[in-house]
Amino acid sequence: MTRLPVVSARDAIAAFRKCGYEIDHQTGSHIILRNTEPPHRRLTIPNHKELAKGTLRSLIRQAGMTVDEFAQLLH
Numbered sequence: 197m198t199r200l201p202v203v204s205a206r207d208a209i210a211a212f213r214k215c216g217y218e219i220d221h222q223t224g225s226h227i228i229l230r231n232t233e234p235p236h237r238r239l240t241i242p243n244h245k246e247l248a249k250g251t252l253r254s255l256i257r258q259a260g261m262t263v264d265e266f267a268q269l270l271h
Contacts, residue, residue: 198267200253205243208252211269212239212259231259 203211209219209227217229217239229239239255241247247255256266 198264200249200263201267201270203247203252203270204245205241205247207270208241208247208255211266212241212255214269215259215261217259 205227209217209229212229213219216232217237218232220228220230220238222228222243225243227241227243229241231237237259239258241255242251253263256263259266
């Protein structure tokens, strides 16, 4: 099991875009991503320089991914 990486919102968005998510809109400091293919999951990412570990783990889980799969998308 891979350790949870430390990433910024920009890095997380780039990784999620590789697996089919697109930026839908932004409300305040939160960027909303929507999956282009069913199920049309929605992710809300706070626009921070460093995402909290619990927040990132929750986003990965909501996307239906594992930490290993997410780490592969970062490279």
